[in-house]
Amino acid sequence: MKKSVIVIGGGHNGLICATYLAKAGHPVTVLESRSIVxxxxxxxxxxxxxxxxxxxYVQSLLRPQIIKDLELHRWGLRFIPRPVASFTPxxxxxxxxxxxxxxxxxxxxxxxxKRDAQKYPEFExxxxxxxxxMEPLLDSPPPDMKIRSFADLRPWFLGLRAAMKLGSSAPQxxxxxxxxxRELLDEWFDSEPLKGTLGTDAVIGAxxxxxxxxxxxxxxxHVMGGIWSYVKGGMGALSDALARSAKASGVDVITNARVExxxxxxxxxxxxxxxxxxxxxYTAHAVVxxxxxxxxxxxxEDTALPEDYRRALATIDxxxxxxxYNFALDRLPxxxxxxxxxxxxxxxxxxxxxxELDTAYAEAVAxxxxxxxxxxxxIPSVLDNTLxxxxxxxxxxxxxxxPILDKDDLGWSQVYQDMTAGVLRAVEAVAPGFTDSILHMxxxxxxxxxxxxxxxxxxxxxxxxxxxxxxxxxxxxGWANYTTPIPNFFLCxxxxxxxGGVMGAPGRNAARIISRKL
Numbered sequence: 453m454k455k456s457v458i459v460i461g462g463g464h465n466g467l468i469c470a471t472y473l474a475k476a477g478h479p480v481t482v483l484e485s486r487s488i489v490x491x492x493x494x495x496x497x498x499x500x501x502x503x504x505x506x507x508x509y510v511q512s513l514l515r516p517q518i519i520k521d522l523e524l525h526r527w528g529l530r531f532i533p534r535p536v537a538s539f540t541p542x543x544x545x546x547x548x549x550x551x552x553x554x555x556x557x558x559x560x561x562x563x564x565x566k567r568d569a570q571k572y573p574e575f576e577x578x579x580x581x582x583x584x585x586m587e588p589l590l591d592s593p594p595p596d597m598k599i600r601s602f603a604d605l606r607p608w609f610l611g612l613r614a615a616m617k618l619g620s621s622a623p624q625x626x627x628x629x630x631x632x633x634r635e636l637l638d639e640w641f642d643s644e645p646l647k648g649t650l651g652t653d654a655v656i657g658a659x660x661x662x663x664x665x666x667x668x669x670x671x672x673x674h675v676m677g678g679i680w681s682y683v684k685g686g687m688g689a690l691s692d693a694l695a696r697s698a699k700a701s702g703v704d705v706i707t708n709a710r711v712e713x714x715x716x717x718x719x720x721x722x723x724x725x726x727x728x729x730x731x732x733x734y735t736a737h738a739v740v741x742x743x744x745x746x747x748x749x750x751x752x753e754d755t756a757l758p759e760d761y762r763r764a765l766a767t768i769d770x771x772x773x774x775x776x777y778n779f780a781l782d783r784l785p786x787x788x789x790x791x792x793x794x795x796x797x798x799x800x801x802x803x804x805x806x807x808e809l810d811t812a813y814a815e816a817v818a819x820x821x822x823x824x825x826x827x828x829x830x831i832p833s834v835l836d837n838t839l840x841x842x843x844x845x846x847x848x849x850x851x852x853x854x855p856i857l858d859k860d861d862l863g864w865s866q867v868y869q870d871m872t873a874g875v876l877r878a879v880e881a882v883a884p885g886f887t888d889s890i891l892h893m894x895x896x897x898x899x900x901x902x903x904x905x906x907x908x909x910x911x912x913x914x915x916x917x918x919x920x921x922x923x924x925x926x927x928x929x930g931w932a933n934y935t936t937p938i939p940n941f942f943l944c945x946x947x948x949x950x951x952g953g954v955m956g957a958p959g960r961n962a963a964r965i966i967s968r969k970l
Contacts (some may be wrong), residue, residue, distance in 0.1 A: 454478045455737035455970045458723050460711050460751075461906070461945065463491020464514075466742030467694040467705075468959030469944040469966070471522055473740075474701040476967040481734060482703055483725055485710035485906065488688065489695045491742075492905050492912065493954050495688025499892035502780040502846050503839045505687040507896070507905055507912075509830055509848045510798070512680040513955040514690070515591060521960075522697040529693040530684035532835045537680055539793065540645045540800040541882040547789040548645050551797070552679060565643035575640050579675050582625045585617035587676060593961045594924040594932045594949040603968065630919050633667040634806050644805040651806050652826055657912045657952065659771040659856065661813035662806050666918040673917065673951065680798075682832045686839060690954070714739060714751045716938060738940040738970055740962065743906055744914035744947045745927050746770065752938075761937050764928040768947070769916035770909030772898045773816050773853035775871050780892040781845045784831070785883040796834055801827040802851075802878035816853035821870035826852045827878055844891075851875055859899040868895055913952030914945050923949055934962040935969070942966050 454477045459470045462484030474480045488494055492507035540548040550557050554573055562569035588610050595607040618625050633654030637647045651662040654671035683690045695705055709725040723734045741748040745765055803812045803826040812822035833845040840846050854871060857863050879886045898910025915921060924932040926949045934942050944962035946952040
C-alpha cells in the first residue's frame with residue numbers, strides 16, 4: 453500500500469493533484485471547507501433562478517493534458533466558444549470588437565489606425581512565438597537548484613530548449629516578461645482603445661498599473677492558453693467534472709470540513725477539521741495544501757517552520773485591488789454604439805485608455821476607490837441558457853481599483869459605495885437603463901473574497917505574479933518545487949509555479965513531484 457495523502461482545499465488545483473496521486477495508487481482524502489468543491493471556480497444560485505460563476509468567470513488556461521488525462525469531457529465538461537472575444541463600447545458611439553477572425557480584427561482596428569491594423573497580426577505572431585516556446589515550462593516543475601537525480605535535470609533541459617526555440621527572439625521575450633506593459637503597447641500601437649483593451653489583461657488581479665514593471669508578464673500570462681470560453685453551466689461545472697473524475701479514481705472528497713490545524717510527527721500528520729455537526733481528525737503520511745501559502749501555515753504552529761522560511765513567507769504580496777460584481781438582470785443590456793451587437797465576449801468599460809488605467813491605479817494608491825474604474829463585464833447567459841430564466845440574464849463585472857485596506861477597516865463601507873457608483877456610472881454611459889434592469893447585485897471586495905473563498909488579502913493569484921515571484925522564485929527561492937521545510941508536507945495551489953488562473957498546472961506538476969518523493 454502506498455502512503456496516504458490528505459489534500460487541504462477542494463479547489464481545482466487540489467482536485468487535480470488529488471486525482472493524479474490517486475491514479476498513482478495513493479489513498480487520498482480531500483478536505484473542503486465549503487459545502488461545494490471548486491474554490492473560486494464555482495456556480496452558485498445566489499438569487500432565485502439565476503446561476504452565477506461567482507468568482508472565476510471565464511476559462512482558457514486549463515492545460516489540455518489535464519483535460520485528456522482526467523477525461524473531463526467524459527465527466528460532463530463542455531466549453532462554449534465566444535464568437536467575439538472582446539467588445540469595447542465608447543461613449544461617442546464607436547466600438548472595437550476583437551475575436552478569432554483576424555480579418556475582422558484588422559477591419560475593426562483599421563477604423564482607429566491603419567498602421568495598428570497592419571501591426572496587429574505581427575503582434576499576435578510575436579506573442580504566439582514566445583508562448584509556443586515557453587508553454588512546455590508550464591507543464592513541468594520549475595528548475596530545482598539541488599540536483600539529486602536525472603529527473604531533476606528535466607526542467608533545465610526544457611528551459612534550454614525554450615531558449616533555443618526563441619533564438620533571436622529571446623531578448624524580446626525577456627523584455628516582455630520584465631517590462632511595463634505600457635512600454636510594449638506604446639511601441640507596437642498608436643491608437644486607443646486598442647492599447648487600453650489589451651492593457652487590461654496586463655493588470656487583472658494585480659495591484660499595479662500598465663506602467664508598473666512586470667505587467668508585461670501578466671499580459672503574456674493571459675495569452676498562454678487557448679481560446680477564451682465560457683463553461684456550460686458556469687465555472688462550477690468544470691469543478692464538478694474534476695470532482696467526478698477524482699471520485700472515479702478513488703479520491704474521498706469531503707465537504708463542510710474546514711481544517712482548523714495540522715499537527716505532524718516524524719511519521720504521520722493529524723489534520724483536525726470542524727464542520728457544522730462535529731469535529732473530526734484525519735491522519736495520513738503526507739499532506740498537500742492547495743490554499744495559499746499564508747493560509748496554509750496559519751494552520752500550523754510557528755515553531756513548525758524555520759525562521760528564514762517564516763520570514764520569506766511574510767514577504768509575499770497579497771494585496772488585491774479587485775472587486776467582483778454579480779448581477780441578475782431582467783433584460784439584456786442595450787449598448788448605444790453605432791454597430792449594434794450582442795456582446796458575447798468580455799466588455800471593456802470605464803477606464804479604456806492607458807492613461808485612464810494609470811489614473812485609476814493612482815487613486816487607489818492614494819487610498820480611495822477609482823472614480824473611473826477598470827471594468828471587464830461578461831454576460832454568459834447570452835450563450836448559455838442554463839444560467840437564467842428565459843428572457844433574463846446574469847452578468848459579471850471584474851472591477852479595479854479598490855484601495856488596499858485592512859479587512860476590518862471601517863473605510864470599506866465607503867469603498868463599496870464609491871466603487872458601485874463608478875461601475876454603474878460607467879455602464880450607464882454606454883448602456884442606458886442598465887441600473888433599472890438590475891434585479892439583484894452582489895459585491896465581493898477583498899474582505900469578502902477572503903471570507904468566502906479563503907483568499908488571503910482577496911488575491912486571486914495566491915500572491916502577486918511579479919517577475920521576482922515566478923518559476924523558481926515562486927513562492928520564493930529555494931522552495932519552488934512544491935516542497936516545504938516540513939518533510940512530506942507540500943503545496944500545490946496557485947501560489948506555486950506557474951501561478952494563478954484556472955490552469956491546473958500547479959496541481960498536476962505538484963502531484964508528479966509528490967508521487968516521486970513519497
